[in-house]
Amino acid sequence: MSSFGETLKNSWLLAVGDSFELCKPATGETRQQTGGPVLTTNSAGSGGASSVLNRNRNRNRNRNRNRNRNRNRNRANVEGGSASYEYGDILLPWREIERLHQLRDYWIDLPIGLPPSLSELHAQTLGLMEKQTLLPLIENRGRQDEILREAELELSGYLRPLGIENLGGYDNTTALFLMVARLAEEVGMRYKERFNVPRPSAVEPRLRTFIPVPAHASWPSNHALQSFSIAFVFSRVLPEHPGIAELFRSARRIAENREWAGIHYPADTKCGHDLARMLAPVLEVVLEEQMLRARAEWL
C-alpha cells in the first residue's frame, strides 16, 4: 500500500456548504454515484450558489441581482487637477502612503534605464505631429472626447472593461483604483523630476498640443504608470476576470491618448508601462488589505 492511503482512510475531508469539515470516515451507508461517495449532511450551506465568475463565469447568472444599478458615483465631487482625490471618492490613503515610504528602498531606484537622447526624442515628435494632423478628423472625434475626459483622473476606462461601470457594490474596487493612482503618481513624480525630460512641445514648438501642457517633466508618463498600475494590480486581485486583457488595452489607450494630445512621447508611455510592471510587487504588499477587500466584492 502506498504511504498516502493511510492518512486518507483515517479521516475524510468533506465539502459542506461553503466550508469544509474533517470527520471520521463514514461508517454508515454510503451511496455510490458516478461522482463517488456522497454523504448527506444537514448543514444549511449555500455552496452551489457561491462562486466566482472566474471559476466558471456563467455560474453567476444572477450574481448582480442585489446590487444597485445606476449607482450614484458622485463624480462631481472629484474636482480640480490630478492631486484632488482626497476631495473625491476616498479619503487620503495615508496608511498606504506611509507603508509605501517604509518600502522606499524597493521602488526608489528601479531599473528603468535612462531616457532616450534628445535627438531620439525629437525624432519621436514626428509621429506626434502626424497624430496632430489626424486628431481633428471626424473619425477621431471619439478620441478627442476621451482625451478631454482623461485629463483628470476618471475611472470609466478601467471600470468599463470589467463590466462594473454602472453597478453598485464595487466601492472597494473603485477605492482601490483611486489609491493605486494616488500612490503611482507619487512614485512617478520622483522619476520625472530625476530625469527632467522636456515635453514634446518644448523640444518641437511646432507641435501644437490639444490640451494644456502639464507643468512637470515628460518621462515617464504618469498616465501610463497609473493606468497600467491599476491593470497590473487588478491582475493580481482577480486574475480570473475574462476582461483583464481588455483592461490592459484600455490602460494603453488612455496612455496613448496623451501621445495623441501631443504631450507625451511614445517613449514616455513605454517607460510608464515598464515602471508600473516593476512597481506591482511593491503595490501588492502596500495595498494588500484594500486588494483583498476589492477581491471580496467579486467572490
Place this chain on the structure above:
Amino acid sequence: MARITPPEGNRGNGQYEGYHALWHLFSLGLIDDLQSFDSSAWDKAEKKLAKSGRRTRVALIDVSVAPKHPNLEGAIAWDLAADFFSNRLGTFPDPDPNGTRFAELLDAAEAIGNKVAKALFAEMKTRLAAEYDDAAADPAPTARRIFPATSAAFSGHGTAMAGLIGARPVPADKVDLIGTKVTPLPGGATPSVDSPLAGHGLPYIGIDPTCEIVPISTSFDPDPEQFLAAMLYAHIIDADLIVLARDFPDPWRSPMTGTLGKGGAVDSEELELLRKNHPVKYSEEEAALWDALHDLVPKMSITRPILCASGNGGDSTMLYPGVLASDKNGIILVGAHTSLGKRAGYSTTGSADLPVTLYAPSGDSERLDSEIIRLDRVSPDFREDTYSPGDLAAAEDFSPLDVISTDVPGAAGYNGSPFPEILPEDEMLPDYRSYYCRFSGTSAATAIAAGMLALAMSTGKIARGDGITAKKKLRGNTAPTDDINAEPKLVWASI
C-alpha cells in the same frame, strides 16, 4: 398565528448535500477501494521514484502559488519557481542559495524556436544565473532590483491548480490540530478545551503526489514577450509537461467564433473586424513576438505535452493557443464534465476540425438557452414558478459538486477565514477549513488532466519526451469526441 408565510416548495431550500473532497479521484478510477483509499497507481509511482530519484516535473504557467500550504509541502519545486510578472527576463521568488539544480539546467538548455525566440532565450541565458544569485542573497539587495509579484494573498488560482495536480496528504503526526487556546477567566484557572480534531491529519491529495510542480507566474498584460519568456523558461527547466489553464491574448489569433479559417487561424472576416477595432497601437516588434510564440508553442508541445483549458465560455470559441491543437502536436485540449458525467454548462465545445481532446471532472454551471437547460433547483435564488414547466423537466442534470482543491491559507484565496493569516505555528489552531476551496471551470479539469498525465509518467505508463504519443495515450481511445455526452472521459484504466 397572524404571520405571513410564503408557500413552501417553490424556491430552493439551500440544503446542499455535503460530499467527499476527493470525489474526482473516484470518477477518474484512481482509487481502488473506498475504505482503504488504496491506489495501485500511487504505489507504482512511489516505487519508481525510489528507484529513479527523478520526479515528473510539471511546469505550471499560471499565477503564483501560495508558499507554506501544508498539503503542498514537497510538491512545489521552489528552487526552480520563476516569476515573469514584474521582471521581463524573470526573477525567482524562493531560490535555493546552496542549490545547483537551476544552474545545471540553465547550462544544459539549448536554444529553441525562431530567431526572435532564440534572441530572447539568449538574453535569459545570459541574465538568469546572476538574477538567481541576487534573489538568493540574504539580505537581497533592494536597489535596482525587481522583486517578484508573487505574494501569497493573491495566489488563489495557482494554489488551487497546484493542489489538484500534486498535493500530498499530511499525516496526523505531522500536523498539530490542537484545541483553541482560551484566555483564563478572571481569577480562574486556564481552561483547556479538547480539540475535536485530535487524531486527524490533512487528508487531501493531488492526483500525482510524487510529482514536482514548478510555478511559472505571469501577469495578464497582453504582452507577448512575457508569455514567450514563460514558455522558454519551461523549456529551460526541462519540464515534462506544461499546464496552461489560461489563454495567450494574441489580438489576431484569439478567435471570436468557432468558425476557423485555414490551419485553425481566425476566419478572415473576423480578422478584418478585429484589426479595425483594435484600440491601441500594434507594433512590428509586438507582431514578431506573437509570431515567435505562435511558432514556439506547438513546437515545444512535441516533446513537452501542453495541457490547455478549452475555455469557460460555454460556446464553441476555443482559447488561444489551445486552438493550435492537432494530431501533429502535443497540445491537449481539456473540457470539463460534471460529477454526473455531463458536459459542464460552461465548458467550451470543439468542432470536427478542432475537437476537445478529452473531458475531465470539474464543477457545473446553470444554463437556460436553446442548447442546454440546467438549473440549480437547490439554490435559495431558485424560484420554480418563474420557469416554464417544460424547461424545468429538462433541468435535472445540474450537479452542485465542485472539485475541491488547496487554497491560500487564511483570509485570502477563494475560501476565506475569520482569521487573517493562519499558518500552523505553535499554539495556534490552524483554521484548516481555509486550506481548501471549491474550484471549478475548465481550469480545474486541466489541472486534473495534468495530474493524470504526470502520474502516468511517474508510473511509466506514458513515456516522457513525446507529446503526440502522450496525448493519444491519455485520451485512451480513438473514437471521435462527443461534446454532448462529454466523451472521451479521462479514466486511469484506459490510459
